[in-house]
Amino acid sequence: MAIPDEEYILKTTSACAGCPSSLILRYVTKAAGPDTVLVIPACCTSVIQGVYPTTAMNIPVYNVAFASAAAVGSGMSEAFRACGKKTNVICYAGDGGTVDIGIQALSGALERGNDFLYVCYDNEAYSNTGMQRSGATPFAARTTTTPAGKQDLKKDLDAIVAAHNPVYQATACAAYPVDLYNKVVKALSMPGPKFMHVLAPCPPGWRFPSEETIEMGKLAVKSGMWVLWERDHGKLAITGASKAAMVKRIPVADYLTRQGRFKGITEEQIAEIQAAIDRSIGCLQKEVESEC
Amino acid sequence: MSAKLAISRPAEGAAGKTGTWRTFRPVVDREACNECGLCRQYCPDAAIDENLDIDLDYCKGCGICAKECPKKAITMVREED
Ligand SMILES: Cc1ncc(C[n+]2csc(CCOP(=O)(O)OP(=O)(O)O)c2C)c(N)n1
Ligand code: SF4
Ligand code: SF4
Ligand code: SF4
Ligand SMILES: [Mg+2]
Numbered sequence: 001m002a003i004p005d006e007e008y009i010l011k012t013t014s015a016c017a018g019c020p021s022s023l024i025l026r027y028v029t030k031a032a033g034p035d036t037v038l039v040i041p042a043c044c045t046s047v048i049q050g051v052y053p054t055t056a057m058n059i060p061v062y063n064v065a066f067a068s069a070a071a072v073g074s075g076m077s078e079a080f081r082a083c084g085k086k087t088n089v090i091c092y093a094g095d096g097g098t099v100d101i102g103i104q105a106l107s108g109a110l111e112r113g114n115d116f117l118y119v120c121y122d123n124e125a126y127s128n129t130g131m132q133r134s135g136a137t138p139f140a141a142r143t144t145t146t147p148a149g150k151q152d153l154k155k156d157l158d159a160i161v162a163a164h165n166p167v168y169q170a171t172a173c174a175a176y177p178v179d180l181y182n183k184v185v186k187a188l189s190m191p192g193p194k195f196m197h198v199l200a201p202c203p204p205g206w207r208f209p210s211e212e213t214i215e216m217g218k219l220a221v222k223s224g225m226w227v228l229w230e231r232d233h234g235k236l237a238i239t240g241a242s243k244a245a246m247v248k249r250i251p252v253a254d255y256l257t258r259q260g261r262f263k264g265i266t267e268e269q270i271a272e273i274q275a276a277i278d279r280s281i282g283c284l285q286k287e288v289e290s291e292c
Numbered sequence: 293m294s295a296k297l298a299i300s301r302p303a304e305g306a307a308g309k310t311g312t313w314r315t316f317r318p319v320v321d322r323e324a325c326n327e328c329g330l331c332r333q334y335c336p337d338a339a340i341d342e343n344l345d346i347d348l349d350y351c352k353g354c355g356i357c358a359k360e361c362p363k364k365a366i367t368m369v370r371e372e373d
Contacts, residue, residue, distance in 0.1 A: 003333075005342055007338045009338065010302055010303065010304045010306065011304055011305070011310075011337065011338065011339060011347060011349075011350040012307055012310045012337045012338075012339065012350045012352070013306075013307055013337070014307035014308075014310070015336070015337075016352075017313060017336075017352035017353060017354035017355075018336060018352075018354035018355070018356055019336050019337075020336070022336040022337055023334070023335075023336040026336070026338055048307070049300070049306070049307075050300060050303075050306025050307045051306065051307065051308075052298060052300050053299075053300050053301060054300055054301060054302070054303040054305075054306040055300035055301065055302055055303070055306050056302070056303075056304075056306040056307060057302060058302040177333055177334070178333075203354075209355070210354040210355060210356070211354060211355030211356050211358065211359040211368075212359065213336070213354070213356055214334050214356055214359070214360050215359065215360075
């Protein structure tokens with residue numbers, strides 16, 4: 001699929017140099033096109049849009065309260081459909097606004113079956129307010145509220161969403177914009193609730209230099225720490241660069257030790273994370289092969 | 293009753309000329325470039341146009357384009373003063 005030249009974010013937002021959310025949003029909006037409304041709860045993306053009364057966003061954006069994105073998006077979509085309009089409604093939210101604060105609104109909207117797409121860009125912390133731990137922060141990562149490393153595991157958001165049986169569900173990563181673009185196009189071609197979870201390596205939050213955003217995303221995928229897949233009406237398929245990673249992976253230490261947030265991680269913790277990756281890839285492989 | 297809504301209108305430069313943020317600027321060696329377009333694909337701020345020209349009024353100097361260029365055709369050069 002040829003990616004359109006049109007940009008829907010005018011030069012430029014106030015996002016940090018090397019921001020993964022800006023890159024993800026470029027491709028989400030390219031895939032969606034001009035007949036689209038974004039619903040954005042409190043997160044980096046709500047503050048980077050520009051300074052009132054101007055905005056870098058060249059499509060309509062509705063900035064809403066933290067917990068409400070999916071409720072607003074599903075209601076807005078119902079209103080558009082009632083008026084006979086096909087306008088895409090896309091909720092674009094951070095991990096904090098999704099796995100923690102917006103989870104009940106998301107669950108309700110998915111269950112009601114409204115026609116909208118929810119995109120969670122996951123930078124694995126409450127970044128806009130200074131990198132506090134979220135439910136999506138991985139085990140052993142240091143944040144401003146877990147200075148010795150997080151003791152708990154990353155919440156399995158995708159399993160929670162899958163339990164709602166949305167028509168389409170996918171993961172993606174900022175380092176693979178073509179895979180991301182194709183999945184957004186596919187999601188928006190289907191009526192009903194769609195969900196995408198996009199890994200967003202964040203230079204200041206994860207503590208790596210701004211030029212390494214793409215490299216960090218690639219290391220996440222090549223190590224199997226992040227897997228690119230889609231579930232089309234429940235049927236799982238591994239996509240893009242993750243096909244190779246199902247068979248052969250780089251050691252997860254090569255990903256972890258490149259980031260300041262994992263400074264001080266122990267050999268035992270690395271082994272624990274490696275074992276968890278190998279286990280979950282094994283489960284995905286079984287799901288791909290199964291007939292159910 | 294008419295409520296006044298806080299609505300922002302789209303405009304270039306809504307967050308200012310972010311080119312002033314740079315400490316390093318990307319300089320492209322056109323001889324070495326094979327026009328693959330990867331720099332343009334990966335630029336988070338869409339500061340590289342279809343002719344592969346970089347808009348230095350807005351380029352934030354993140355360095356992603358230089359890092360990802362398969363031909364090593366982009367060098368990050370320190371800004372003066
Ligand atoms: C009800 C409420 N609580 C707290 C905040 C403050 N707040 C604004 S953005 C943000 C962090 C959001 O984190 P996430 O959803 O992960 O998005 P990110 O900033 O990482 O892009 C917080 C805590 C708020 N705006 N509203
Ligand atoms: S903190 Fe991270 S996600 Fe937020 S604007 Fe900066 S780079 Fe982007
Ligand atoms: S990535 Fe390098 S080779 Fe490719 S178009 Fe950009 S400057 Fe040219
Ligand atoms: S340095 Fe960053 S912002 Fe500037 S053109 Fe390269 S990728 Fe874009
Ligand atoms: Mg976040």
